[in-house]
Amino acid sequence: MAGARREGRPAVIGDVARLAGVSPQTVSRVMNERPNVREETRRRVLEAIRQLDYRPNLMARGLVRRQAHTIGVISFDSVLFGPASTLLGIGRAARAAGYGVTIVTPEGFDRGSIIDAMSDLTSHTVAGVITVFPSQQAATNALFNLPAGLPAVAVEAAPDESVPTVRIDQAEGVRMAVEHLLRLGHSTVWHVSGPRERMDAQARIEAWRSTLEQAGRPTPQVVAGDWSAESGYQAGLELGERQGVTAVFAANDHMALGLLRAFHELGVRVPEDVSVVGFDDIPEAGYLIPPLTTVRPDHGEVGRRSVEVLLRLLDGQDVEDVPYVVPTLVRRASTAAAPN
Amino acid sequence: MAGARREGRPAVIGDVARLAGVSPQTVSRVMNERPNVREETRRRVLEAIRQLDYRPNLMARGLVRRQAHTIGVISFDSVLFGPASTLLGIGRAARAAGYGVTIVTPEGFDRGSIIDAMSDLTSHTVAGVITVFPSQQAATNALFNLPAGLPAVAVEAAPDESVPTVRIDQAEGVRMAVEHLLRLGHSTVWHVSGPRERMDAQARIEAWRSTLEQAGRPTPQVVAGDWSAESGYQAGLELGERQGVTAVFAANDHMALGLLRAFHELGVRVPEDVSVVGFDDIPEAGYLIPPLTTVRPDHGEVGRRSVEVLLRLLDGQDVEDVPYVVPTLVRRASTAAAPN
């Protein structure tokens, strides 16, 4: 019978055309919501589409239109709360704009694993790329190995000014945390940092230092951690024994959590003896012992905004400065006035 | 000059062919590592590829070969540790097998948002689909709306036996947790559950109940939570006031964390007065106060295995039963002998 779908195979545009008694071109017009199709014709086509359960082949469409319908994302640490939230924001915003999202997670920061991970992104399958990397080296490896002309946006770390970058305003977040502690009467604030090669860790160290300097306070030695609760715990064992430590700013909540535990073991009371502030506002932050005062960056907003910038790039516009995403300070019970 | 790349556009196979002085067909053979290409010819082609930075167009390739190079994943709660780890496992395994991964996260469990989220997966862009859903309803909505003939694998929740399903052995994990507590001398174990409409929550409730029954112990009323630390906290306030509660099994670590905090507030000591066991082994579990005894499911393995099963399906094999992924019990300091 005319218009029957070919055996076993999914329907294609020609099948729909035959069933509706029009040309493939007209079906294409209906699919793409172009004007100048008689209402009656449109109805017939739509009905045929429904009957055959026709779904346009995006690969064929991408081929003629010379454009992909997907955004590529290269992300590290995608299991962590922050990056995972950013990824979710990217996914939602991309889909709203009609793009799919392909996510790759390289094994390491080195050039080899990053190029390896990117291999399918570079094969004309993505319209543009967003990197979500905490390290400048990784971002450089990724962005300098992209095919020429492929639009890219960096989240957090970028090799230089040539790539539009969406960032959390680390400096502002840290300033809020440190000033909060100073206002509570602490004479200075110690810092447990993330790994120094990470951009965000570095940015937080610098913001912490400069806030203290501007307030005319001494800047203690940085205690280096690696984002993990374990490293926060080790830092806590060290700081808890030390004289005169009354306020600690940890570069993320996981380390703050380790700190809390170390202080608890040592009999150092939080917040009576020492105040602690974290960074991230992980979902459990409010239920730690004690509930953690922390800086909340809006990772979802970072994701949304990076898509927005990429779309502008795809549209041929050029993008100058992207405003920073400003975090907020969430005050809970882990901070209190300095002991005297 | 011969072999020059056409202005501005990325090189295509014809450009490479011209530069190497061979036909496009031969370039294709080299790209796909087919036999019967003279070594000298292969070298010339590879050199041309390098010179032009040629990358094959996967959309064109997919079109002729009638197959996609991507695996579609529909996931819920992708920010949580468990699903995020599964996603990572899927991504790595897929890439190792030469597939990209497209992830979509619907807004809700209802049919509308799921179909909506799936729309691009259904347009011939994916070779197969993996669902990562904690609810049977969601899995049903997804899997019954897939185009006919598209291979699919379910993680955790599936509508029925028709779709191969990769699961954590919830029952075994729960049994380990509950028996651990019983062996410590507790007369029974209370349970703070996840939301009942979630398959995994339901499975844990049932396993908890049957383990107690098999041991001939009374089964207390389930305290219902919703996975969040807040709900664990509320449950803790309730259980902490109750007489005779000496052991609690929380259906996930976040709720266990809330429990710990509530008990702390109430002056109930863990593990001296009450033992607590969680489920998930989130990265911070070992640094809570006290470090949490918990069940560790290998989410990454679940992801890897689901890809493996999907690949078998794509290969035309049919898959009978997929063995459960068995979790392990991680003993830490939140459990101890029952008080007398």
Next chain:
DNA sequence: GCCAGGTTTGGCAACGTTAACAACTCGGCT
């Protein structure tokens, strides 16, 4: 020097869609 059999290479068509253009329809106007 010739032929059989294998290896290497090229030509053509097809995958499913859309862009560009051509052609047709229809009502209104000269």
Next chain:
DNA sequence: AGCCGAGTTGTTAACGTTGCCAAACCTGGC
């Protein structure tokens, strides 16, 4: 009646790749 133009529809070719088949090229044996 003939013509115009807006609105609607169809035709042709192209996107970049690979499957299929045929052609050209070797190699060694007689």
